[in-house]
Amino acid sequence: MSLERIQGLRESLHDHNFRYYVLDETIISDFEFDKLLLELKELENIFPEVFDPNSPTQKVGGQVIKSFNTCLHKRPMLSLSNSYNKDDITSFIHRSEMAAGQKIDWSVELKYDGVAISLCYEDRKLVRAVTRGDGLNGDDVSVNVRTIKNIPLTLPSSAPNELEVRGEVYFTFSSFEKLNEQRLLSGQNKFANPRNAASGSLKLQDSAEVSRRNLSALMYSVYSEHLDFKTHSDSLSCIQSWGFPLPNKETGWAKLCYSIDDILDYLALWDKQRHDLPFGIDGAVIKINDIGLQEKLGFSAKSPRWAIAYKFDSEMVLTILRDVKYQIGRTGAITPVAILDPIWISGTVVRRASIHNADQISKLDLHIGDSVYIEKGGEIIPKIISVDFSKRQSDAIQIKFISHCPDCAELLTRRAGDAQHYCQNTERCKTQIKGRLEHFIHRKAMNIDGIGSETIDQLVELGLVFKPSQLYNLQVVGWQSLKKFKDKSIQNVIAGMKESKSVSFERVLFSLGIRHVGATVAKKIARHFEDIDAIINSSEEELLEIETIGPMIAKSMHAYFSDESALIEIQKLKDLGLNFYQKKEDSESNNLSGKTFVVSGVFDFYTRDGIKTAIEQNGGKILSSVSPKTDYLITGKGVGPSKLKKAIIFEIELLTENEFRIWIGSTH
Ligand code: IVH
Numbered sequence: 001m002s003l004e005r006i007q008g009l010r011e012s013l014h015d016h017n018f019r020y021y022v023l024d025e026t027i028i029s030d031f032e033f034d035k036l037l038l039e040l041k042e043l044e045n046i047f048p049e050v051f052d053p054n055s056p057t058q059k060v061g062g063q064v065i066k067s068f069n070t071c072l073h074k075r076p077m078l079s080l081s082n083s084y085n086k087d088d089i090t091s092f093i094h095r096s097e098m099a100a101g102q103k104i105d106w107s108v109e110l111k112y113d114g115v116a117i118s119l120c121y122e123d124r125k126l127v128r129a130v131t132r133g134d135g136l137n138g139d140d141v142s143v144n145v146r147t148i149k150n151i152p153l154t155l156p157s158s159a160p161n162e163l164e165v166r167g168e169v170y171f172t173f174s175s176f177e178k179l180n181e182q183r184l185l186s187g188q189n190k191f192a193n194p195r196n197a198a199s200g201s202l203k204l205q206d207s208a209e210v211s212r213r214n215l216s217a218l219m220y221s222v223y224s225e226h227l228d229f230k231t232h233s234d235s236l237s238c239i240q241s242w243g244f245p246l247p248n249k250e251t252g253w254a255k256l257c258y259s260i261d262d263i264l265d266y267l268a269l270w271d272k273q274r275h276d277l278p279f280g281i282d283g284a285v286i287k288i289n290d291i292g293l294q295e296k297l298g299f300s301a302k303s304p305r306w307a308i309a310y311k312f313d314s315e316m317v318l319t320i321l322r323d324v325k326y327q328i329g330r331t332g333a334i335t336p337v338a339i340l341d342p343i344w345i346s347g348t349v350v351r352r353a354s355i356h357n358a359d360q361i362s363k364l365d366l367h368i369g370d371s372v373y374i375e376k377g378g379e380i381i382p383k384i385i386s387v388d389f390s391k392r393q394s395d396a397i398q399i400k401f402i403s404h405c406p407d408c409a410e411l412l413t414r415r416a417g418d419a420q421h422y423c424q425n426t427e428r429c430k431t432q433i434k435g436r437l438e439h440f441i442h443r444k445a446m447n448i449d450g451i452g453s454e455t456i457d458q459l460v461e462l463g464l465v466f467k468p469s470q471l472y473n474l475q476v477v478g479w480q481s482l483k484k485f486k487d488k489s490i491q492n493v494i495a496g497m498k499e500s501k502s503v504s505f506e507r508v509l510f511s512l513g514i515r516h517v518g519a520t521v522a523k524k525i526a527r528h529f530e531d532i533d534a535i536i537n538s539s540e541e542e543l544l545e546i547e548t549i550g551p552m553i554a555k556s557m558h559a560y561f562s563d564e565s566a567l568i569e570i571q572k573l574k575d576l577g578l579n580f581y582q583k584k585e586d587s588e589s590n591n592l593s594g595k596t597f598v599v600s601g602v603f604d605f606y607t608r609d610g611i612k613t614a615i616e617q618n619g620g621k622i623l624s625s626v627s628p629k630t631d632y633l634i635t636g637k638g639v640g641p642s643k644l645k646k647a648i649i650f651e652i653e654l655l656t657e658n659e660f661r662i663w664i665g666s667t668h
Contacts, residue, residue: 002043006050009040013056014154021150022243053146054125054153061147061207068139068203073118074164075223076658077132078302080285080309086264089286092308093260099305100293106257107232107289108266110247111309112218113280114170115199117145119219121163124155131202136662141202145169147211152243159242160226167219167245171198172278175214193348194280216279219244231289256289271312283311300637301657302604314376316385319343321370324355324399326406330435331515332422334412336361336401338372338384345376353382357419358401367396407431427466427565434460436513440468444519445511446503446578449496450489458482468511469572472497505532505582512570515556524548525557532570532580536561547607591664592620596629600643601636603657611657618664626652634660 016033019025028036041057044050052058083089097104116132129145130138146153148169155163171179171194179197180190191197201213222235229235233256240246247253257263267284274281288294288306297305323339336355343350353374355361364387366372371391376382404411405423407430412421423429437456441448448471459465464478479490503511509532510522517525528546529535535557543554560566574580597615599608599622606614611634612622623630626646633639633647634655647654655663 002047003050006040006043006047009036009043010052010055013037013040017056017059017149018152018156018243021152021245022240053142056153058143058146058153059149059211061143061209061211063143063207065143065205065207068141070133070137071128071130071140072137072662073130073133073135074120076656076662077116077118077135077138077166078299078304078658079135080307081300081303082283082309082311084311084313086267089263089267089308089310090260092286093263096288096297096306099297100288102293103258104293105231105289106263107236107254107287108257108263109220109254109285109287110270110277110281111283111285111311112168112170112220113195113282114168115195115202117141117167117169117202117217119145119151119165119167121155121159121165123161124157124159124163126151126153136658139203143207144202144204144210147207148215148217150245151217155242160224162224162226164223165219165239165244166221166223167217169198169202169215169217170194170279171201171213172216173280174278175216179213190349217245219246220285229291231291232287232294233289235291257286267310274312281312283309285309298635298654299656300601300635315345316373316375317343317345318371318373318388319350321366321368321372321384323368324361324366326402328405328407328423328429328431328435330432330439330513332424332426332429332432334402334405334421334423338366340372340374343374345374345382348376350374350376350382353384355384358414358421359419361399361401366399367392368399369393369396405429430460433466437465437468437471439513440511441471442511445507446500447507448493448500450493451496455482455485455493467569467572469569469576472573472576501577501579503579505530505579508573508578508580509535512560512566514560516553517557521549521553526582530581530583532574536567536570547609592618594619595631596621596623597632597634598623598626598630598643598647599634599636601639603636605657605661611660614660614664626650 013033013036016026016028016036019027037056037060040055044055044057083092093104093106118128118130118132118138119126120128120130126142126146128140129142129151130140132138145151173194176191176194176197183190191200197213198215201210201215204210219239220236221232222229222239227235227238229238233254236246236254252269255262255266257266263286270281270284286308288297294304294306299305320341321338322341325337325339327335327337329335336357338353338355340351340353355364355366364372364384366384366387369392371388373385373388374382375385401421402412405425408423408425408428410423410425410429413424414421423432426432434453434456437460438453440446441451441456446468451471456465459471459474459482462481464474464481465471476490479485479493485493504526506523506526507519509526510517510519524546525535525543529538538557540551540554540558543549543557544551570580592615597620599611599615602608603611615622626633626643628650630647630650630652632653632655633643634657635644636657644654646652
């Protein structure tokens with residue numbers, strides 16, 4: 001009887017949610033709804049064996065998530081190519097109509113500024129909600145997503161067995177403000193903007209807190225093996241009728257457009273009206289409405305050819321420049337940073353802006369107290385665009401770039417042809433030492449668990465550690481002298497250091513922190529030379545022979561390995577057992593054995609030679625032209641039309657760069 005009651009309550013509460021969120025009607029009061037929900041919750045407590053992750057009670061959360069599992073997306077989550085002006089849009093439309101050989105109907109939508117989410121339903125139940133991650137793998141955040149009020153947990157019987165719906169999870173401005181007020185009251189830092197807050201919330205371990213924060217969602221794409229829609233707009237209307245959150249017609253948030261002028265009018269309208277929306281957008285998305293045509297145009301490696309994002313001009317605002325502070329990077333590079341009167345730009349409070357270098361300070365002719373225009377270009381780091389000279393006080397003090405390091409007082413130098421000033425006191429400037437150690441332990445470098453920047457700070461200030469090798473050699477008494485370091489933390493850190501010894505050579509090379517050698521460059525160099533001694537003994541010319549390694553990197557590598565103290569440190573790390581050697585075979589597979597490939601177009605991750613090397617290293621064979629003997633055509637941006645035509649005629653399988661990377665297991 002009670003089990004039947006549980007079932008009945010679940011169905012009835014799902015129905016009330018559907019009425020409320022989809023039909024915009026209510027047939028019971030909030031009080032009655034809460035009473036039913038409470039009854040269900042109590043029954044579920046008595047009968048835990050009938051737990052259902054999609055029960056309406058899950059909307060209030062309660063489950064605690066220890067860690068988020070990584071999931072492979074069934075279909076890669078690609079991004080959109082961006083455009084910033086009307087000419088780009090016009091030429092995109094002309095290009096698409098040429099490729100399609102006909103006039104095109106367009107579905108134009110707002111570009112919601114939140115966090116992308118993929119919702120997978122099986123047998124009409126939500127089974128997985130996964131973040132975009134790197135596009136191929138994302139984090140399973142199902143428990144938290146189930147608390148989002150307007151995401152349906154179950155679907156009506158007209159929905160197919162298998163369904164994937166994608167969209168954006170976001171904060172309305174009002175929920176965001178409320179959240180920040182509460183954080184301030186409880187002494188926590190405010191979130192910088194609604195997007196950060198949404199992404200942070202999806203990763204919370206306490207789902208009840210996620211529920212309280214009141215996230216929202218809007219969906220924009222549908223995939224299913226069992227659905228055959230003619231148009232994108234039909235697909236969205238259909239999922240809207242199944243309970244998914246989509247803009248209602250009367251909002252005008254989405255529109256069908258039949259000409260360039262229609263589209264440009266929509267863009268102009270929303271550029272003006274975006275500030276009246278209850279949530280943030282960062283542009284609009286223009287999509288071919290006909291799904292047959294979408295399929296005909298297909299995808300480039302990173303984005304569909306049938307859609308484009310239009311980014312609105314970033315806002316420019318006026319604020320006061322109070323001071324300039326100087327940041328010291330791990331390589332000694334000095335970057336001036338403007339300290340501003342706090343100001344809102346596109347949903348973010350801006351307090352600092354980058355000024356790049358000394359030339360920029362003189363070019364802008366900055367004075368303390370100046371009224372300066374700030375822009376958040378592409379929503380990244382805000383920068384000062386110009387000064388309103390009419391507002392300058394007559395006695396304003398001009399800002400002069402510093403001559404000495406603000407940490408160690410070393411005289412700064414600037415090399416010919418370099419816009420940056422440097423502190424050359426590499427061995428003793430504490431900020432640089434801390435920066436290098438923080439880089440070394442970083443998740444993307446040696447990934448040493450148990451140490452954070454506070455620990456590094458203490459280790460350097462106490463004079464215990466200046467070089468990575470000293471971290472490994474630090475005895476228990478050394479760790480014990482740190483604040484907040486008890487037995488458990490010491491065990492963790494020692495285990496973390498031990499674990500880090502299995503980190504691959506390419507990451508060890510990256511963690512050395514050589515100027516201009518990022519993770520990708522380190523990977524290229526490590527894979528090319530396979531051994532640190534070969535790198536140390538290489539000439540600049542040999543380095544330059546590696547594709548994508550330019551003179552700046554080659555020079556920097558050469559300078560680094562000419563330094564006696566760097567070589568001594570590498571020897572110490574070698575003796576400690578870090579990986580300074582890695583044979584190619586260790587990282588490649590034989591997955592493509594016996595398969596033939598033709599490669600055409602330009603790729604994002606690989607150069608043309610790079611993708612060919614990857615095919616060969618994984619046992620595949622490269623052919624120069626498409627013939628019935630070809631197994632696969634790997635299609636990049638601007639794939640040759642005759643190759644594509646032949647591939648279609650010979651029924652040769654097409655692979656995108658991403659699909660190829662998944663196949664060979666090279667997804668990072
Ligand atoms: S369609 C192949 N429509 O923008 C990608 N995306 O760079 C198709 N976004 O990651 C995406 N609003 O998270 C689409 N109306 C909308 C969107 C939208 C926001 C996000 C999405 C995606 C990013 C594209």
